[in-house]
Amino acid sequence: MPAVCFYFQVHQPRRVKRYRVFDVGHDHDYFNDDSETDLNNARIIRKVAGKCYQPTNTLLLELLNRHPEFKVSFSLSGILLEQLEQYSPETLDSFRALVDTGRVAILGETYHHSLAFFYSLPEFERQVALHRTAIRRTFGVTPRVFRNTELAYNNNLGRWADQHGYEAILAEGWDKILGWRSPNFVYRPKGAKRTRLLLKNYRLSDDVAFRFSEKSWSEWPLTAPKFSHWVSAVNGTGDLVNLFMDYETFGEHQWKDTGIFNFLRQLPQEVLAHPDNGFITVEEAARDYPARDEVDAPEVVTWADTERDLSAWTGNDLQTSALNAIYGLEPLVLAIDDPTLLEAWRRLTTSDHFYYMCTKWFADGDVHAYFNPYRSPYEAFIAFINAVTDLRLRLEVDNLALAPSHSPAVLVE
Amino acid sequence: MPVRILMFGWEFPPHNSGGLGTACFGLTRALARADTLITFVLPKRVNAGADWLRMCFADLPEAIGRGITAYLYPYITSENYARERKGLPPVYGLNLIDEVRRYGLLAGEIAASESFDIIHAHDWLSFPAGLAARRVSGKPLVVHVHATEFDRTGGTGISEEVYKIEQEGMRQANAVVAVSQRTKNMIVRHYGIPPEKVTVVHNGIEAADHRPLPDRLVALKRAGEKVVLFVGRITLQKGPDYFVRAAKRVLELEPKVYFIIAGSGDMEGQVLREAAALGIADRVIFTGFVRGAELDALYQSADLYVLPSVSEPFGITPLESLINGTPVIISYQSGVAEVLRHALKVDFWDTEELANQIITVLRHPPLHKTLKQYGGAEVHQVTWTAAAEKCLNLYRSLLTPA
Numbered sequence: 001m002p003a004v005c006f007y008f009q010v011h012q013p014r015r016v017k018r019y020r021v022f023d024v025g026h027d028h029d030y031f032n033d034d035s036e037t038d039l040n041n042a043r044i045i046r047k048v049a050g051k052c053y054q055p056t057n058t059l060l061l062e063l064l065n066r067h068p069e070f071k072v073s074f075s076l077s078g079i080l081l082e083q084l085e086q087y088s089p090e091t092l093d094s095f096r097a098l099v100d101t102g103r104v105a106i107l108g109e110t111y112h113h114s115l116a117f118f119y120s121l122p123e124f125e126r127q128v129a130l131h132r133t134a135i136r137r138t139f140g141v142t143p144r145v146f147r148n149t150e151l152a153y154n155n156n157l158g159r160w161a162d163q164h165g166y167e168a169i170l171a172e173g174w175d176k177i178l179g180w181r182s183p184n185f186v187y188r189p190k191g192a193k194r195t196r197l198l199l200k201n202y203r204l205s206d207d208v209a210f211r212f213s214e215k216s217w218s219e220w221p222l223t224a225p226k227f228s229h230w231v232s233a234v235n236g237t238g239d240l241v242n243l244f245m246d247y248e249t250f251g252e253h254q255w256k257d258t259g260i261f262n263f264l265r266q267l268p269q270e271v272l273a274h275p276d277n278g279f280i281t282v283e284e285a286a287r288d289y290p291a292r293d294e295v296d297a298p299e300v301v302t303w304a305d306t307e308r309d310l311s312a313w314t315g316n317d318l319q320t321s322a323l324n325a326i327y328g329l330e331p332l333v334l335a336i337d338d339p340t341l342l343e344a345w346r347r348l349t350t351s352d353h354f355y356y357m358c359t360k361w362f363a364d365g366d367v368h369a370y371f372n373p374y375r376s377p378y379e380a381f382i383a384f385i386n387a388v389t390d391l392r393l394r395l396e397v398d399n400l401a402l403a404p405s406h407s408p409a410v411l412v413e
Numbered sequence: 414m415p416v417r418i419l420m421f422g423w424e425f426p427p428h429n430s431g432g433l434g435t436a437c438f439g440l441t442r443a444l445a446r447a448d449t450l451i452t453f454v455l456p457k458r459v460n461a462g463a464d465w466l467r468m469c470f471a472d473l474p475e476a477i478g479r480g481i482t483a484y485l486y487p488y489i490t491s492e493n494y495a496r497e498r499k500g501l502p503p504v505y506g507l508n509l510i511d512e513v514r515r516y517g518l519l520a521g522e523i524a525a526s527e528s529f530d531i532i533h534a535h536d537w538l539s540f541p542a543g544l545a546a547r548r549v550s551g552k553p554l555v556v557h558v559h560a561t562e563f564d565r566t567g568g569t570g571i572s573e574e575v576y577k578i579e580q581e582g583m584r585q586a587n588a589v590v591a592v593s594q595r596t597k598n599m600i601v602r603h604y605g606i607p608p609e610k611v612t613v614v615h616n617g618i619e620a621a622d623h624r625p626l627p628d629r630l631v632a633l634k635r636a637g638e639k640v641v642l643f644v645g646r647i648t649l650q651k652g653p654d655y656f657v658r659a660a661k662r663v664l665e666l667e668p669k670v671y672f673i674i675a676g677s678g679d680m681e682g683q684v685l686r687e688a689a690a691l692g693i694a695d696r697v698i699f700t701g702f703v704r705g706a707e708l709d710a711l712y713q714s715a716d717l718y719v720l721p722s723v724s725e726p727f728g729i730t731p732l733e734s735l736i737n738g739t740p741v742i743i744s745y746q747s748g749v750a751e752v753l754r755h756a757l758k759v760d761f762w763d764t765e766e767l768a769n770q771i772i773t774v775l776r777h778p779p780l781h782k783t784l785k786q787y788g789g790a791e792v793h794q795v796t797w798t799a800a801a802e803k804c805l806n807l808y809r810s811l812l813t814p815a
Contacts (some may be wrong), residue, residue, distance in 0.1 A: 020769040021666065021776075321779035359755070359787055378757050381780055382773045 002234040003185065003280040003288075004271055005198065007147070007170065008247035010095075011077040011113050012048060013352035015039050015373055016380075019387045028394065029386040031347065038373035042087045049088040052251035057094040059250075059261060063268050064101045070268045071103045073282040074247070075147050078111030078127075078134045079350060092138070099139045105281035106135055108143030108166070114349035115149055115313060117157055118300070119327040127346065145282040146170070149351050151200065151244070151303040152310060155296065158189025158197060166195050168286035172303045173199030177295055184238025187292040196286040197295055200244040200303060204230060204410065209245040213258035221259070224266035232274045239289045240280065244303070305360070313354040318381040322354060325388045332395040336402060344391055348384070356380035416808050417450045419529040419546055421489050421520060421539035424455065425469055430790045431646060432561050433487040436592070436616050437535055438473065443617070443801035445475030452476070452527055456483035459502050459653045479523060483516040485538050488565075488646065491572065510574050517541030524549040531808045533557060533734070537575060540582025549562060553587040553811040555804075557614075561599050564724040567649040578714070580604045587811050590804065592727040592747025594597050601728075612807050615752050617734040617797035623709050630714040639670045639775050642715035644730045645722075647678030651745065652721035652761045657684055659721070661691040662768035667775060671696055675703045675711055681727065712737035716781070717774055718748050721761050722747050731756065735792035740784035752795050755787035 017033035033039040063070050076095065084092040098104045110116060111130035116123045128146075132176045135143055145168045146161050153171035161169040173183025181187075183199040207227065211217045219226070231241050246253065254260040273275045280288065304312045314320055326348050333345045374380040422437040429435060445451050449457045453473075457465060457480030470478040484498065494509035504513030520542030524532075532554045534543030540556055547554040562571045562579060582587050583604055589611045591597040597611045630640060641660070645651040653674060660672040674684065674697065681699070688697040703711055712718065718734035718741045725747035732749065735756075736742050742751050744761040757770045774781050 018766075020765065021772045022662075022765065022769065057625055204468075317779040317783050321777070359783065375758065376754070378755075378780065379785065382770060385780075386769075386773060 002231055002276070003236055003240045003278040003285070004231060005240050005242045005280050005282060005285050006072040006284055007107065007242070007244045008074050008249075009245070010053070010074055010247040011080050012045055012083060012115070013350045014040070014041050014079060014083070014347050014366070015044075015356075016348070016353060016383045016387050018379070019383045019390075021049075021386050021389075022190040024386055024390040025393060028344070028390060030344065030390075041083060043303040045083045045087040045267065048248060048252055051256070053084075053088075053091045053247050054057075054094060055256075055261065056250040056264070057098060058393075059089070059265060061097055063102070063265070064098070064103055067268045067272060067279075069272055069278055070099075071105075071279040071281045071284070073105040073107060073145070074098075075109050076105035076135075077109060077113040078131045079113055079347065080137055081134055086185075096139060099141060103281070105145065105283045105357065106139055106141055106143055106306040107170070107282060108132055108135070108146045110149055112346045113149050113350050113351055114346070114351055115152060115310070115323075115351050115354075116327075117148055117160075118310070119323065121160075123327075123330060124195065125364075127349075145198075145286060147339070150310075150313070152300055153302075154182065154296060155302045157189045157301065158192055158195065158297070162189060162192035162195040168196040168198050168282055169389055170198050170200070170282070171295075172301050172308055173201055174301050174308045175240065176299075176308070177297045177301055181293060181295075182238050184234050184241055186239065186285060186289040187293055187295045190294055190296045192294075196289075196291055198242055198282060198285055199295070201242050202303070203247050204241060205243045208243065208263075209249045209253065212249075212254045212260055212263070214244055222263065224263050227263070227267065228270035228273065228277075231271055232277060235274075235276055240285055242285075248359045312358050312360065313351055316357070316359050316376060318357045318359070319354045322357060322381060322384055322388070324328070325385060325392075329388070329392055329395060330400055332392070335394070338398060341391065341394060341398065345395075349386060353384050356386070415448045415450050416531060416805065417529040418444065418452070418808070419524060419527055419532045419550075419552075420451055420453045421534040421542045422453055422455055422547070422672070423535060423539075425473065428469070429487070429704075431487055432616075432727070433536060435729055436559060436727075438796040439617060439619060439674075440800055440804065441476055442473055442619075444804060445473065446798075447801050447805055449805070452479060452529060454479045454481060454520065454523055456481055456485040458482070458484065459504060481516060481519045481520070481523065481542075481577070484512055485516060485535070487503055487538070489538070490784055508723065510578070513578065513710035514541055517545040521549045528700055530812055531555065533804070534582070534586075535559060537562075537579045537582060540578055540586075544582065544585055547585075553808075554585070555588050555590060555787070555807065555811070556582045556586040557590040557592075558583070558596055558600060558726070559592050560726045561602055561603065561752060562598065563599055564596075564650055564726050567723050569649075583610075583644045588612060588670075588807055590807065592616055593751055595746075595748045595751065596726040600773065605629065612803065614800050614803045614807075615748065615795065616727045616729055616732075617795050617800045618729065618736055618792060619797055620736055621794060623733065623736045626706060626710040626713055628714050629710045634714075637669055639667070639717075640673060640715045640788075641670060641719060641775075642673045642675065642711060642734070643719055643721070644675045644703070644711070644733075645720070646675050647681045647684055649680060650724055651676075651678075652723045653680060653684045654687060654720055655721040655723075655764050655767065657688050657691065657693070659719075659764040659767040659771065660688075660697060661693055662764060663771050663775075664693055664696055667772055670771075670775065671698055673700060673706065673711065673715065675700045677702045690695045708733070709737055712739050715739050717742065717771060719767070719771070720744060720747060720749070721759075721767065723761050725749065731791050732795055733759035735785075735788045738785060738789060740774065740781060740788050742774075752789060753788065755784060755791045757784065778788060 014031040110127035146166045147170040187197040425438040469602035491509045720743040728747040728749035731741040742757040
């Protein structure tokens, strides 16, 4: 009796504008591009809300009303929530309406959609706490299942989730950690006592997220009956089918004219046509199924590219030096109590900034080019590193003011 | 069966005065290594020595060289011709256009004495020669556009006569080769040539032509100075004035940078005066025209190479810089921007952004290193072998009856 477990990732970064070296020391607003380009965050939010969030939310609400068995799960980054509040509050209301049905689970993640777990555990925990607060305030629910930015997962993170009482944590169902095992069961992170591990069925997920409109694909066109048939085929060989994908799949990555909305509209009835099938949230998945085995993930696994590692964010010297530059500021940020600088710093930890600097254009190229609002990874680095330079100067000035030996009173006799 | 090519081209390195000679040589050598037999015709000055032809082809033994007495060289202008002709024997044409036509007539005589399958003519100065050869032989003609009159003049004050020769050559030819998509677009838009008649063949570079050399600027480097390099004719087309204006902005933030301008041209005095007016004359070094190993050494010593061209059909110098291990900033208004991904790119007029890019590269070694590493790898894919392959395919399509 396979149950379909949908989880949609909803996130938009605050992209750094074309911040030039000449802006350092003069302009402290790094994210306020107002051009007609894809660096204009307000413009992007309104565009994606119109093409994806609003129509898909409307459709999901309709499906939830029509099928009492239908359920989905979402993870929304804090940085997205505040941008929706700012630029498209009606979209935020439509997410609230979904959660209010009681059949939509909300996952926990880092507020700033960062990779802080791998650079600073204390900052990671602060960002997770910020996110929990934001989710409670926005939706009145507390996340009980965790997913890390880019689905980046390893044993340490599994242990962390276990220690912090999460019912489950999500990861890519990558062959390297699964071996011969199927992603269609619930597992246990290595050494975990209570927390479950839910693994993405990347084949079926990517059939929808990436291949849906690919005319050269032998299964094109993908229809709801066909896909439901594949789901039903799991019957007897698995408990659940984890379909994890970016929410922007609907209407943004797969445009409306590909038929993606009709596909989604028909899918619940087609899946439910088979009496053994159902839908569950990530929380129910953790509760309702036994953990079949322990999964060992000593290396980081993500949901990106053919390598499924962190190389899309940390693969070249631009990325590592940018990451070191931003996380290197943590002591300066913590030494002073300035919410503006703290928030500017955290916004610069968002993983997307590093993704835009990715130079792996040759094999995985198209995906990176499509998602890059900069004309090249080099321009992404230049804007970012100059903004970091400005932030560092501001932090150094504030830190200097705090240091007693440098106080002007000493200099003036 | 090898394809026999009658090619009308220009001087070869090391005796060239710019990219056209480098391109003719690179393409001809790669073609000669493929399944072809090439007779390469080039203009010869009356007073050239007996050894002249052998010298020209010293580095290209695979091709047969023939000279035609004519006073033509790449980038020659009507004004230059008129001025220089005064000191020449009277065999040459009355003016440049007259000389180009006269060259064409003589080319017809050469064509009558040679056997070949295809004619390939490089740039407008040799288009009448190519057309004459076709009239004599009836063989298909390919004209190769390395630059249009719109590039050379920056779009202002184009010569009607030159334009007409270019257009006539492209119209009458069986096929047109453009050195970039950018150039193809110009040919279609400004010359009214149907796009399906124009094939884009990007220029290339051969790594073996360049080798590591001792650093010539050791003393500067030891003093912590950085070097930003410009190589090219100091003319409107190449944007040396934008280079100097960006230099001014860079020096405001990073005073320990030298800007080297390697080349000569009609704007030299103007650019010199501009540097002085901006108060940065002590930071801008003019080396004059540099070639061969000296140029390679210059590339290798520089921290960054800039091509700020206003209108660049292709632009081989960034390839030379990358082959020599120095990262590049290139203008979006260049054909080379189509083949290099691992380069910084900028609109030539945006000197503020150019300065921003220069400073950020000089300040952040990982950016310099990444551009150098990936750009250095990428440039090895931009080969003359690939260019020759495309030309051969084009020849074969013209030689196969439809």
